[in-house]
Amino acid sequence: MKQLNFIKEIDKVKYIQRKTKLFNSDRNENDAEHSWHLALMAIVLMEHSNEALDLLKVLKMVLIHDIVEIDAGDTFIYDNQKNHSNTEEERMAANRIFGLLPTEQAEEMIAIWEEFEAGVTSESKFARSMDRLEPLLQNTSNNGGTWKEFDVNFEKVYQKKSLIKEGSATIWDFAEQQLNESVEKGILKKE
């Protein structure tokens, strides 16, 4: 079973701490928990996708999208210093980690990861909207969460979250409302 080294290697995803906390909690979420949650969200929310989509591909995307962080580390979405998307470091990580798989599988996984990062296809747009939605729900449940902790304002959050629109207009309506309510509650500040 050539896949065994890959299966063991990805255990490290469980140690990668995100900045966001679990719902109503002060415990940081890790990348494995996050990926699992996105998969469930995609399953139950797919009816809201703007476009028809292949759910199996969406699930593969969200399940693997953070595996590169084993080598490249988690980048905070509101970090101004470091560019998140598909850095050279992440590409090298994808080649090394997915490269533990038999060639055909490695190529498929790298292609799916790249498709997710590019965000052009209906599957990647929906997968990315799940990736933006989960921390929004967590932060609203945590009295502002990382928005407060790292002093991020409404304008910046709104800009990052508006990517949800690409995947689902319905979910974006909901998200936008949550952001406005967060400002009203004083857990997200407007400049």
Place this chain on the structure above:
Amino acid sequence: MKQLNFIKEIDKVKYIQRKTKLFNSDRNENDAEHSWHLALMAIVLMEHSNEALDLLKVLKMVLIHDIVEIDAGDTFIYDNQKNHSNTEEERMAANRIFGLLPTEQAEEMIAIWEEFEAGVTSESKFARSMDRLEPLLQNTSNNGGTWKEFDVNFEKVYQKKSLIKEGSATIWDFAEQQLNESVEKGILKKE
């Protein structure tokens, strides 16, 4: 979005500690991490399934199979007192938690969970073999892990693990070899 309460509720899966530890680690795995890992294993190992299968269904199965433990708790596989499979408590949990979803989705999820528990279809046989394989890999990486900690012998482990055969003869060959090697290494005792 009627799914929102479900999405929030299942966050609790991240707090359910399993008896088994992460690879080469003394940190317990939780059910969300476990479910994520099974999903990845299913994706990369599906070629070894005895029968043709619908991978999307397998992924749904492994991603949701432990959600009932939010109410029913994790039952240790080698616990002699408590029967694991599909207890009344678990059925009630399935009805309550999946019941947070719109009716059609709730019914689909409950049906998938029941199919997993029954273990008759090719998808459920393969999903269950993943569920048996992961802790085997963890225990061999952890110098015997729960086998040693809870004094479980080869015969009992062999009996539980032989379920893997139903999903994949190839993976069972590998697993059987791992069990025999574990006896040789002295990390799993024969009566």
